[in-house]
Each structure stands twice: as structure tokens, then as C-alpha cells.
Amino acid sequence: MTNFEQRLTEVADKVTVALDQLIPPASGPEANLMRAMRHAALANGKRMRPFFVLETGAMFGASEKSLLRTAAALECIHCYSLVHDDLPCMDDDDFRRGQPTVHKAFDEATAVLAGDALLTLAFKILASSETHDDPAVRVLLIERLADAAGARGMVGGQMIDMLEEESPRDLNTITRMQRLKTGALISYALEAGGIIGHAREAERNALAGFANDLGLAYQIADDILDAEGDESIVGKAVSKDKDAGKANFVTLLGVDGARQRVRLLAAQAKEHLAIFRDKAHILLHSVDYVLNRPR
Amino acid sequence: MTNFEQRLTEVADKVTVALDQLIPPASGPEANLMRAMRHAALANGKRMRPFFVLETGAMFGASEKSLLRTAAALECIHCYSLVHDDLPCMDDDDFRRGQPTVHKAFDEATAVLAGDALLTLAFKILASSETHDDPAVRVLLIERLADAAGARGMVGGQMIDMLEEESPRDLNTITRMQRLKTGALISYALEAGGIIGHAREAERNALAGFANDLGLAYQIADDILDAEGDESIVGKAVSKDKDAGKANFVTLLGVDGARQRVRLLAAQAKEHLAIFRDKAHILLHSVDYVLNRPR
Numbered sequence: 001m002t003n004f005e006q007r008l009t010e011v012a013d014k015v016t017v018a019l020d021q022l023i024p025p026a027s028g029p030e031a032n033l034m035r036a037m038r039h040a041a042l043a044n045g046k047r048m049r050p051f052f053v054l055e056t057g058a059m060f061g062a063s064e065k066s067l068l069r070t071a072a073a074l075e076c077i078h079c080y081s082l083v084h085d086d087l088p089c090m091d092d093d094d095f096r097r098g099q100p101t102v103h104k105a106f107d108e109a110t111a112v113l114a115g116d117a118l119l120t121l122a123f124k125i126l127a128s129s130e131t132h133d134d135p136a137v138r139v140l141l142i143e144r145l146a147d148a149a150g151a152r153g154m155v156g157g158q159m160i161d162m163l164e165e166e167s168p169r170d171l172n173t174i175t176r177m178q179r180l181k182t183g184a185l186i187s188y189a190l191e192a193g194g195i196i197g198h199a200r201e202a203e204r205n206a207l208a209g210f211a212n213d214l215g216l217a218y219q220i221a222d223d224i225l226d227a228e229g230d231e232s233i234v235g236k237a238v239s240k241d242k243d244a245g246k247a248n249f250v251t252l253l254g255v256d257g258a259r260q261r262v263r264l265l266a267a268q269a270k271e272h273l274a275i276f277r278d279k280a281h282i283l284l285h286s287v288d289y290v291l292n293r294p295r
Numbered sequence: 296m297t298n299f300e301q302r303l304t305e306v307a308d309k310v311t312v313a314l315d316q317l318i319p320p321a322s323g324p325e326a327n328l329m330r331a332m333r334h335a336a337l338a339n340g341k342r343m344r345p346f347f348v349l350e351t352g353a354m355f356g357a358s359e360k361s362l363l364r365t366a367a368a369l370e371c372i373h374c375y376s377l378v379h380d381d382l383p384c385m386d387d388d389d390f391r392r393g394q395p396t397v398h399k400a401f402d403e404a405t406a407v408l409a410g411d412a413l414l415t416l417a418f419k420i421l422a423s424s425e426t427h428d429d430p431a432v433r434v435l436l437i438e439r440l441a442d443a444a445g446a447r448g449m450v451g452g453q454m455i456d457m458l459e460e461e462s463p464r465d466l467n468t469i470t471r472m473q474r475l476k477t478g479a480l481i482s483y484a485l486e487a488g489g490i491i492g493h494a495r496e497a498e499r500n501a502l503a504g505f506a507n508d509l510g511l512a513y514q515i516a517d518d519i520l521d522a523e524g525d526e527s528i529v530g531k532a533v534s535k536d537k538d539a540g541k542a543n544f545v546t547l548l549g550v551d552g553a554r555q556r557v558r559l560l561a562a563q564a565k566e567h568l569a570i571f572r573d574k575a576h577i578l579l580h581s582v583d584y585v586l587n588r589p590r
Contacts, residue, residue: 023446029468030451030475032458037446084411089403108384109457112407116379116414117446123418124441127434135430139422142437146419151318151332151412156325162404163327173324180325 004285011054011071012047018072022125023118036106036114037121041079043097048218048290049074049189055286056193056207059279066132066196070141073125074189077149080118083111085158119149132196140195148188157181169247175216182222183215206275210283213269217262218290223248224258266291299580306349306366307342313367317420318413331401331409332416336374338392343513343585344369344484350581351488351502354574361427361491365436368420369484372444375413378406380453414444427491435490443483452476464542470511477517478510501570505578508564512557513585518543519553561586 001009019041026034050071057067086093086101087108094104103111125131126142147153157180164173190211194204227250250258266287273280296304314336321329345366352362381388381396382403389399398406420426421437442448452475459468485506489499522545545553561582568575 028447028451029458029471030446030454033446033451033454080411084407087404087407089407109382110454112379112382112384113450113454113457115411116375117450119411119414120441120445120450123437124445127438127441135434138434139430139437142418142434143422146415146422150415150419151325151328152323155408155412155415156323156328159325159328159405159408162408163324176324 004282004289007055007282008046008051008289011051012045014054014068015047015050015071015075016042016044018068019075022069022072022076023121032106032110033113033117036102036110037118039099039105040083040102040114041076041118043099045075045079045097047071047075049078049185051286052186052189052211052283053193055282056190057197058193058282059276060194060197060199062193062197063132065130067193069125069128069131070192070196071189073122073131073141074145074185074192076118076122076125077145077154078185080115080122081149081154081158083115083118087111090158090162122149137195141192144191144195145188148184153180153184154182157184164246169252171249171252174248174252178216178219179212182219183212186215186218187211203275206272210269210272213265213272214287214290217265217269217287220249220258220262220265221290223250224255224262226250227255262291299577299584302350302577303341303346303584306346307340309349309363310342310345310366310370311337311339313363314370317364317367317371318416327401327405328408328412331397331405332413334394334400335378335397335409336371336413338394340370340374340392342366342370344373344480346581347481347484347506347578348488350577351485352492353488353577354571355489355492355494357488357492358427360425362488364420364423364426365487365491366484368417368426368436368440369480369487371413371417371420372440372449373480375410375417376444376449376453378410378413382406385453385457417444432490436487439486439490440483443479448475448479449477452479459541464547466544466547469543469547473511473514474507477514478507481510481513482506498570501567505564505567508560508567509582509585512560512564512582515544515553515557515560516585518545519550519557521545522550557586 020038023037023041024034026038053071053074054064054067082096083102085091086096087103093101095101099105101111102114106114122145123142126138126145131141132138149155157177160173160177161181164177187208190207191204194207199207226248249261253261269287270284273283276283315333318332318336319329321333348366348369349359349362377391378397380386381391382398388396390396394400396406397409401409417440418437421433421440426436427433444450452472455468455472456476459472482503485502486499489502494502521543544556548556564582565579568578
């Protein structure tokens with residue numbers, strides 16, 4: 001395991017512990033709901049978004065407690081979106097992170113409600129004074145998360161993805177869709193680290209540029225995995241887009257073209273980090289990780 | 296139309312206008328999502344929860360803009376919960392407020408996403424500096440809403456409702472379920488008016504007691520309507536609980552017993568308002584309205 005991977009694992013463990021403490025215990029007649037929330041949020045995930053919150057904030061010497069709670073809130077949003085996306089009326093997936101999806105392990109109604117509850121919990125976590133002393137910082141973290149996750153962010157991207165299933169897609173549409181569907185939350189991760197770390201404007205812009213390029217590279221890499229990944233390693237069904245006749249970066253660019261695009265975006269992403277000099281070495285490594293995952 | 300009903304109509308219109316401005320316009324490739332959000336949120340509703348926010352805040356001379364935006368956020372939560380509750384995997388309802396439910400007018404995936412987007416929008420609205428100058432007030436409004444709407448509030452209540460479908464229910468379970476499922480948001484409406492109006496502790500307690508009794512009375516009255524209402528007046532399917540073999544306040548107490556319980560709760564609710572003297576006359580009227588609706 002490389003140094004970088006060790007750090008990624010450490011952050012993932014911390015976030016899982018934080019989520020375990022933040023999600024209400026399974027008690028009362030509604031205990032089934034908490035069990036489903038825990039099933040969705042505590043399964044092993046790479047926790048890439050939380051990782052970016054923590055590593056970005058660390059560059060500015062920000063409080064780890066603030067970063068960890070914000071990372072946990074962001075992960076609640078990510079996990080809720082997976083639960084809803086996996087529903088039969090959406091992507092209809094049976095497995096996620098190597099275990100049954102929530103509607104398979106429980107039922108559809110519970111999956112809808114567990115997603116709703118995780119989404120709501122994200123904002124409760126950020127609103128708490130435990131997350132940051134300054135209510136102005138908390139409210140900014142909330143406003144930006146709502147933007148990233150809402151109708152003009154992640155949910156909007158998911159809507160485009162659903163609508164486009166029956167119509168042909170070109171590179172522009174897919175790029176836009178992915179920028180909303182997965183890019184918005186990745187951008188939020190970097191932005192949140194900058195907010196908590198009181199980054200200067202030039203630094204915030206650099207982080208935004210980095211997130212933009214990295215987010216797209218991440219998604220193209222995901223499409224490459226989908227096209228040629230091994231189900232047992234990836235932990236979920238693969239070749240779904242091709243089987244469903246859906247266009248994606250790989251079907252439009254070919255595997256080699258997609259790989260080239262990832263390399264280009266990776267180089268661009270790294271350039272944005274120059275402003276941070278040596279402090280950015282973990283973020284620099286994260287780009288290579290995205291490029292080559294999973295090992 | 297009584298004075299009270301006129302006021303209720305005025306507030307409902309204001310809230311609809313506010314929601315029309317706050318929900319993003321239907322544009323871009325994700326326009327379908329905004330159309331579904333608008334279908335769900337702009338249909339004629341009684342807007343009882345917004346009404347309580349505005350009338351409570353008005354007792355304290357609070358800013359109408361702050362109250363109206365908070366009321367709109369609360370209504371987003373209420374509307375999202377209706378969209379998700381109407382889904383085939385939940386209550387499977389085809390009509391709501393006299394029009395097709397979102398999954399009927401659009402499709403199930405769009406209904407899931409429109410609900411998610413309305414839920415997210417509620418927090419975006421509250422986080423904005425337009426809602427209140429003081430970020431500490433905004434963050435408190437957000438934290439309390441997340442409590443009222445989350446796993447130990449509305450969504451928890453809905454989970455109990457789903458789980459209890461197959462098992463017999465007694466009065467205690469139903470009372471607890473309703474306190475979470477519908478009571479929590481009604482309590483929030485009164486609490487939010489008090490927060491924005493900087494109510495003193497004794498006043499906040501009185502509002503909480505009032506909300507508690509009124510919320511339960513409201514739900515029992517709903518069960519009475521369900522048992523003997525006219526579908527064309529109520530605007531949604533009636534006799535659903537009886538048809539589904541579900542216990543509710545009417546099946547457990549009988550119509551007369553339920554009516555008596557409503558009268559008792561209404562009297563209790565009014566007593567809580569004594570502290571506010573004449574200023575509470577609109578809230579006093581609202582109790583009678585709940586008792587006798589629809590006319």
C-alpha cells in the first residue's frame with residue numbers, strides 16, 4: 001500500500017466512525033429507517049469526497065473536527081443519491097459497494113425514506129455549532145451544498161441522465177450532465193475545505209479549477225472502469241452503459257481516446273495546484289490515484 | 296367567506312407567488328425536473344403550515360419577508376414529502392390536490408428526483424442572506440427544520456406508518472406516529488415564527504404546547520375526513536385507511552369518539568394561547584377552522 005493509499009484509508013475510516021456517531025442509533029418503532037441509513041452510509045466506500053474536504057482543509061491548517069463533520073455531511077448527500085439512483089425506477093441496481101442495495105436489503109419504501117433522511121441529516125450536521133463556531137461559515141457551507149446537490153447540481157444532472165436514456169447523446173451533453181451529476185459534489189468537497197480554511201480568492205479559484213478538471217477525469221475514468229472493469233473488484237455491476245445502449249465517454253471517444261482525455265485533464269488539474277507549492281502534494285497524488293484506480 | 300378564510304387565502308397566494316420565484320425556472324436539459332417541482336409545489340394547497348409561520352411571526356411584529364421565505368421553505372418540505380409518499384412503493388396515490396400526482400403526470404424517477412430537489416431547495420432558501428440578516432437565526436431555522444423533517448421527525452413517522460401496515464396498531468402507536476409524521480412540521484411552523492420573532496422562553500413554550508395539541512387535532516380531523524369526506528371536496532382519494540384495513544383514530548375511537556377528542560384538544564390548544572391575549576385571535580380562529588374544515 002502506498003503512502004497515499006494509507007492516508008486515503010485513514011480518512012475513510014475516520015469518516016465511517018464519524019457517520020456511525022452522526023446517524024441516529026436504530027431504536028424506536030422507526031428503527032428500520034436507521035438500519036437502512038446505516039446500511040447505505042457505513043458500507044466500505046472510497047470516501048473520495050470526504051478525502052478532498054480533509055486534504056484541502058489540511059493545506060490551510062483548518063480544524064480537523066470542522067472538516068470531518070463537513071466531510072460526513074457531504075458523504076450523507078453522496079450516499080443518499082446512490083440509494084435513490086439504485087431504485088428500480090432509476091438505474092435499478094441490485095449491488096453497491098459489494099453488498100445488496102438498500103431497496104434489495106430492505107424494500108423500496110424504506111430506500112426512498114432512508115435517502116430522504118440522509119439528505120436531511122446532511123444539513124442538520126452542518127447547521128450544528130459542533131461543526132464550526134461561526135454561524136456565518138456554517139450557513140455558507142449549507143448554501144453551497146444545497147447548490148451543489150440541488151436541481152441545478154447533482155439532482156439536475158441525474159434528471160438529464162434519466163431523460164437522455166432514450167435520445168442520442170453527444171460529448172457536450174454528456175460533459176454537462178457529468179459536471180452536474182458528479183462534478184458538483186467533487187467541486188463542493190474542495191470548496192468546503194477552502195471555506196473552512198479561509199482560503200484567499202486566488203486559492204479558491206485554483207481549487208475550483210482543480211475540482212473541475214479532476215471531476216471530469218474521475219467520471220471518464222469511471223466510464224473506462226465500467227467498460228472493462230472486473231465486477232468483483234469494482235463492487236457493482238459493470239458494462240451497464242454499453243448493455244443499456246447508453247452513450248458515455250468511452251462509447252463516444254473509445255477506450256484509448258478516453259484514456260488520453262483523462263491524462264490531459266489530469267495534467268491540467270495538477271497545474272492548478274502550483275499556487276499551493278509543496279502543501280498540495282497529497283492532492284497531486286490524488287490525481288494519479290484517480291487516473292489509475294483501482295489498483 | 297369569513298375574515299379568517301380570507302386571510303388564509305391571502306397567505307396561500309403569497310406563498311404560491313414566493314414558491315414560484317424560488318423554484319428555478321424550467322430551462323436547460325433538466326427542465327423536466329423543474330416542471331415536476333412546480334407541479335408539486337404550485338398546485339392549490341391550503342398552505343396551513345406557511346399560514347402558521349406567518350401568523351405566529353406577525354404576533355411578534357417579525358419581518359414578513361423573513362417569515363414568507365421560511366414559510367416557503369417549510370412548504371417545500373411538505374410538498375416533497377407528499378410527492379414521495381404518493382409513490383407506488385409508498386401510499387400509491389394517483390391524485391393530490393385535485394390533480395394527478397407527480398409520478399402520474401411525469402414518471403416515478405422524476406417524482407423521486409423532484410422530491411429530492413424540493414427537499415434540498417428548502418435548505419438553500421433558509422441559508423440565503425435574503426431570509427434573515429443574522430446567520431445565527433438562519434442556522435437555527437435550518438437545524439430545527441432538519442430535526443422536524445428527518446429520521447426522528449417526519450420521515451421517521453412515515454417509516455412507522457409503512458411498517459405498521461401489516462401489524463395491528465393501538466392508540467399509543469398511532470399518536471406517536473402522527474406526532475412525528477405530521478406533528479413535527481406543524482410544530483416547526485409555530486417555532487419558526489417564534490424564532491424569527493425573537494419570542495421569549497415562556498412564549499416559545501406556549502407555542503410548542505399549542506402546536507402539539509393542534510397538530511394532533513389536525514390529524515384526527517384528517518382521519519374523520521378520510522372516513523366520511525367527499526372525494527371531490529377533499530381533492531384526494533378518501534376512505535383509504537379503512538379500505539387498506541389500516542387502523543387510525545376513527546377506526547379506533549369511532550367517528551363520535553374522534554370528534555370528541557378533537558374538541559378536547561382544540562380547547563387545550565386555545566388555553567396555551569392565553570399568554571398572547573388579543574394578539575392570538577387569528578391563531579384562535581385557526582383552531583376552529585381545523586375543527587370544522589372543509590366547509
